[in-house]
Amino acid sequence: MTTSMPATKHSLRVRLASSVLGGCLAVALLAATPVRADDSNPVLAKVNGSEIRQSDVNVAEEELGPSLAQMDPAARQDNVLSFLIDMKIIAKAAEDKKIENTEDFKKRLAFARDRLLMDKLLASEGKAALTPDAMKAVYEDASKQITSEQEVHARHILVPTEEEAKKIEDQLKKGADFAELAKKESKDPGASDGGDLGFFTKDQMVPEFSKVAFELEPGKI
Known part of the structure; x- marks a missing residue:
């Protein structure tokens, strides 16, 4: 040989x-x-x-x-x-x-052939999926599945009477720190966080509060 x-x-x-x-x-x-x-x-x-x-x-x-x-x-x-x-x-x-005439060899050869064909096809399809047009199509399809909802970020101070609310409003208009007043005066569980409610959509709060929150200009009380 x-x-x-x-x-x-x-x-x-x-x-x-x-x-x-x-x-x-x-x-x-x-x-x-x-x-x-x-x-x-x-x-x-x-x-x-x-x-x-x-x-x-x-x-x-x-x-x-x-x-x-x-x-x-x-x-x-x-x-x-x-x-x-x-x-x-x-x-x-x-x-x-x-040896190539044995049943075991034939079965293993058939398995190896099928596996190689599968790997090649998947690799080919994977490359095709990464073309700009294919990626754009995937993005556009995903965008259609997403519903955009407006969110706002707000803080609030919860007090039992309107009189107390007006006093706090006066202090805020005079420059008092909102977060500090919330920690001191608010009866809401979020008082320790300065009354911070984070971001929320309209349907996450009671209608009356959501209406005011979404109509306020940024930075206004």
């Missing part, structure tokens, strides 16, 4: 694959420069006439991604290429043993 890598400058590497191969000897010529004119996808090695191109190494790097994370980037391609050479050698030995 012979494995060769086309080269103008090369070193010779001899590897004994594995005992399971029945002593098959693989001979590899390591390429310093590819001999093919197509530099974008050169042939990096040949195993029994089967080519291993740069694109094959690229696919393998994607598939082996996590296991390559800690590897020196400078040595990564050589290691992946060595892996592909070994894989082809061992795969040929498996073919010779008719």
Whole structure:
């Protein structure tokens, strides 16, 4: 079993694959420069006439991604290429043993095929969903589902009599601090927060209070 890598400058590497191969000897010529004119996808090695191109190494790097994370980037391609050479050698030995004809192999191959098809389709659909037109459509659809309600932010001071309310109003007109007066005079549970009611919509308060709150100009009493 012979494995060769086309080269103008090369070193010779001899590897004994594995005992399971029945002593098959693989001979590899390591390429310093590819001999093919197509530099974008050169042939990096040949195993029994089967080519291993740069694109094959690229696919393998994607598939082996996590296991390559800690590897020196400078040595990564050589290691992946060595892996592909070994894989082809061992795969040929498996073919010779008719492993591909077993039911277990056929089921696993069908599963791997279906899973790859699913992954490719989902990846393709995902990219399509990120186009500007698709994103705009999603935004517009989501906007239609949102009903915009006006909110106001207010503070109040709750006292039992109108007389007390007028006294507090006079103090506020003279410049008294609303929050401090609320803490001191208000009978509402929110007095400790300076009478702060936060933001609310019209339907969250009693109609009489909401009417006044929504008609007041910002900063007015």
